[in-house]
Amino acid sequence: MILEKKKTFNAFAARQGLRSTRQRDVILDVFLATHEHLSVEELYLKVKASQPGIGQATVYRTLKLFVEAGLAREMMLPDGQTRYEHQLVGEHHDHLICTGCNAIIEFEDEQIEQLQRDIAKRHGFSLTAHKMQLYGLCPTCLRATA
Amino acid sequence: MILEKKKTFNAFAARQGLRSTRQRDVILDVFLATHEHLSVEELYLKVKASQPGIGQATVYRTLKLFVEAGLAREMMLPDGQTRYEHQLVGEHHDHLICTGCNAIIEFEDEQIEQLQRDIAKRHGFSLTAHKMQLYGLCPTCLRATA
DNA sequence: CAAGTTATTGAAAGTCGTTTTCAAAAGGCC
DNA sequence: GGCCTTTTGAAAACGACTTTCAATAACTTG
Numbered sequence: 001m002i003l004e005k006k007k008t009f010n011a012f013a014a015r016q017g018l019r020s021t022r023q024r025d026v027i028l029d030v031f032l033a034t035h036e037h038l039s040v041e042e043l044y045l046k047v048k049a050s051q052p053g054i055g056q057a058t059v060y061r062t063l064k065l066f067v068e069a070g071l072a073r074e075m076m077l078p079d080g081q082t083r084y085e086h087q088l089v090g091e092h093h094d095h096l097i098c099t100g101c102n103a104i105i106e107f108e109d110e111q112i113e114q115l116q117r118d119i120a121k122r123h124g125f126s127l128t129a130h131k132m133q134l135y136g137l138c139p140t141c142l143r144a145t146a
Numbered sequence: 147m148i149l150e151k152k153k154t155f156n157a158f159a160a161r162q163g164l165r166s167t168r169q170r171d172v173i174l175d176v177f178l179a180t181h182e183h184l185s186v187e188e189l190y191l192k193v194k195a196s197q198p199g200i201g202q203a204t205v206y207r208t209l210k211l212f213v214e215a216g217l218a219r220e221m222m223l224p225d226g227q228t229r230y231e232h233q234l235v236g237e238h239h240d241h242l243i244c245t246g247c248n249a250i251i252e253f254e255d256e257q258i259e260q261l262q263r264d265i266a267k268r269h270g271f272s273l274t275a276h277k278m279q280l281y282g283l284c285p286t287c288l289r290a291t292a
Numbered sequence: 293c294a295a296g297t298t299a300t301t302g303a304a305a306g307t308c309g310t311t312t313t314c315a316a317a318a319g320g321c322c
Numbered sequence: 323g324g325c326c327t328t329t330t331g332a333a334a335a336c337g338a339c340t341t342t343c344a345a346t347a348a349c350t351t352g
């Protein structure tokens with residue numbers, strides 16, 4: 001699966017006439033090895049740990065490429081940092097976010113997606129993307145608050 | 147209705163021990179007179195037109211108060227600016243956004259809200275808020291693209 | 293209503309995430 | 323290996339927003 005993603009990126013790079021560099025390889029490896037919703041800063045630290053000397057700017061630039069290549073998705077939380085998560089082709093999930101501990105739970109709901117398509121259709125829109133975040137307190141934080 | 151909102155704010159101000167100032171009155175008037183999803187910058191320009199000398203910082207500070215008072219809602223679009231819209235008590239709508247012309251259409255869907263509550267419940271969350279944006283092309287932009 | 297206390301203000305400086313600039317370095321092609 | 327072009331890192335620039343701070347304005351109290 002990681003190999004598959006690397007292929008996806010290489011295909012994209014070839015299509016765009018991008019050069020293959022050590023930096024991009026490292027950043028892709030680091031990104032693919034994670035499973036959280038990481039900020040650029042966090043990614044940058046991991047990258048630097050594995051290859052000191054790689055600059056932040058390169059990490060920023062490369063993550064944008066991943067989005068273009070379709071293997072990452074940007075998400076903006078109210079904390080003001082852009083975070084990146086893996087994007088599996090054809091799959092799109094949404095987020096349930098705990099405002100207590102910032103935990104993020106992913107979910108998918110085909111019924112909601114269908115209703116979203118209905119709404120778009122009703123307004124004559126051709127839908128290309130959507131974002132949905134539910135905010136609340138997770139069971140642990142609820143218990144702590146009570 | 148505008149009067150009602152002013153009362154809401156005054157009540158909030160009194161509760162918080164806030165002082166009543168000319169600046170806050172002006173900003174509230176300007177805000178209530180709008181019907182779009184305005185950025186702070188846009189609001190600031192309108193405010194300055196009506197009362198030159200009011201600073202940006204005051205507009206930023208005051209809009210946050212409106213949110214706390216429950217009469218405005220923040221929304222962040224991918225353009226990086228925070229926008230504010232009116233918030234009617236008990237009503238919460240979502241947005242359908244045209245990526246061509248940036249038009250914003252508001253909608254409400256009780257079915258989706260119910261499903262959201264179900265999802266939260268399933269994960270043991272106590273839901274406090276949600277954000278949902280659908281992105282696509284509006285009929286006009288669709289026609290222009292074709 | 294004057295005096296004192298405290299909140300509020302505007303301007304400017306500061307933050308912080310992100311982007312751009314630019315010269316040096318590296319990649320790919322002949 | 324040379325040549326042209328992309329990519330890079332460091333530092334500067336950017337832009338939205340927040341903070342600082344001294345001046346000013348709003349309540350409170352006597």
